[in-house]
Amino acid sequence: xxxxxxxxxxxxxxxxxxxxxxxxxxxxxxxxxxxxxxxxxxxxxxxxxxxxxxxxxxxxxxxxxxxxxxxxxx
Amino acid sequence: xxxxxxxxxxxxxxxxxxxxxxxxxxxxxxxxxxxxxxxxxxxxxxxxxxxxxxxxxxxxxxxxxxxxxxxxxxxxxxxxxxxxxxxxxxxxxxxxxxxxxxxxxxxxxxxxxxxxxxxxxxxxxxxxxxxxxxxxxxxxxxxxxxxxxxxxxxxxxxxxxxxxxxxxxxxxxxxxxxxxxxxxxxxxxxxxxxxxxxxxxxxxxxxxxxxxxxxxxxxxxxxxxxxxxxxxxxxxxxxxxxxxxxxxxxxxxxxxxxxxxxxxx
Numbered sequence: 001x002x003x004x005x006x007x008x009x010x011x012x013x014x015x016x017x018x019x020x021x022x023x024x025x026x027x028x029x030x031x032x033x034x035x036x037x038x039x040x041x042x043x044x045x046x047x048x049x050x051x052x053x054x055x056x057x058x059x060x061x062x063x064x065x066x067x068x069x070x071x072x073x074x
Numbered sequence: 075x076x077x078x079x080x081x082x083x084x085x086x087x088x089x090x091x092x093x094x095x096x097x098x099x100x101x102x103x104x105x106x107x108x109x110x111x112x113x114x115x116x117x118x119x120x121x122x123x124x125x126x127x128x129x130x131x132x133x134x135x136x137x138x139x140x141x142x143x144x145x146x147x148x149x150x151x152x153x154x155x156x157x158x159x160x161x162x163x164x165x166x167x168x169x170x171x172x173x174x175x176x177x178x179x180x181x182x183x184x185x186x187x188x189x190x191x192x193x194x195x196x197x198x199x200x201x202x203x204x205x206x207x208x209x210x211x212x213x214x215x216x217x218x219x220x221x222x223x224x225x226x227x228x229x230x231x232x233x234x235x236x237x238x239x240x241x242x243x244x245x246x247x248x249x250x251x252x253x254x255x256x257x258x259x260x261x262x263x264x265x266x267x268x269x270x271x272x273x274x275x276x277x278x279x280x281x282x283x284x285x286x287x288x289x290x291x292x293x294x295x296x297x298x299x300x301x302x303x304x305x306x307x308x309x310x311x312x313x314x315x316x317x318x319x320x321x322x323x324x325x326x327x328x329x330x331x332x333x334x335x336x337x338x339x
Contacts, residue, residue, distance in 0.1 A: 005078055005083055006083065006090075007080050007083040007084050007088075009084060013101070014101055016105075016106035016107070017106055018106035018107030018307040018308075019107075019306075019307060019308055020107055020307055020308065020311070023308050023311075024266065024267050041106065046080075049080055054083075054088075054090055055267075056090055056091035056267075057267035058267075059091035059092075060091070060267040060270040060271060061112065061264075061265075061266065061267050061270055062111075062112075062115075063102075063104065063106075063107060063108055063109065063110070063111025063112050063115075064101070064102060064104075064111050065093045065094075065097055065111065065115045067091070068089070068091065068092050068093070069089075069090050069091035069092075070083050070084050070085065070088040070089055070090060071083070071088055071090045072078070072082075072083050072088050
């Protein structure tokens with residue numbers, strides 16, 4: 001069982017749907033939403049939130065800095 | 075604990091990664107997946123970590139990064155095309171206590187500004203130069219730049235760069251590493267989380283060198299221009315790894331620890 005849980009908050013309006021965070025995620029947590037934001041981009045969201053380990057790889061590669069990462073250790 | 079609610083994780087005490095306070099809360103004009111955004115973010119984080127917001131002056135170029143002053147909350151000066159190192163020289167010499175950096179693309183630094191950068195580095199001006207190399211002129215429509223790879227199609231070389239006609243890709247970082255005025259010359263990239271963190275260390279070291287008045291620190295960031303290259307952001311990263319790194323090999327080219335003689339007024 002995982003000893004670390006993480007969560008990612010994507011600022012929906014800031015996301016441009018480049019999907020670099022989706023590629024960078026080692027746990028396949030993130031995906032692009034089928035809906036679009038007000039600027040017409042498919043924004044990134046946590047498709048599989050249970051798997052997130054809060055490694056912040058998504059935040060590091062995000063060119064638009066719209067990702068905030070949280071992590072708890074047990 | 076596996077069934078822990080997301081709301082219990084998203085709390086200020088659990089925060090591990092957030093936007094730097096120096097990044098102005100606005101949406102950047104860059105295309106989706108552009109490397110400029112990542113490098114801007116790293117610069118903001120480093121200036122915040124070093125606590126030099128009040129003392130840093132950036133010189134923005136002509137090119138996509140012309141609006142860099144809209145995104146990082148420090149003092150900026152916008153220079154004419156290619157002239158950022160000359161403007162930075164003036165700022166650094168008249169304000170020796172300030173930390174001055176230029177932020178330039180390859181069309182700016184390697185082409186029209188080739189003279190300025192070579193002489194600024196040769197004089198060993200106490201500045202940081204951040205060189206974004208995406209192998210084309212991004213802003214004006216993806217034309218061929220001096221750094222374009224052999225055979226790489228661009229809007230002005232649709233059949234690929236021809237050596238007989240256009241010469242060879244210009245390796246500015248290798249040229250600059252030979253100049254004795256430079257103390258730290260490195261080539262980085264920002265296409266994966268690991269390389270982003272490595273690049274951050276390199277840019278931080280460059281800023282620390284300027285704080286220690288060691289001379290010019292030059293950081294090339296091999297970047298993508300997915301709209302200019304006509305690729306997806308992820309596809310551009312893969313193409314860059316497969317093609318750009320063969321010509322522009324990442325790593326440190328020079329890391330001197332020699333203090334530059336101070337200018338006597």
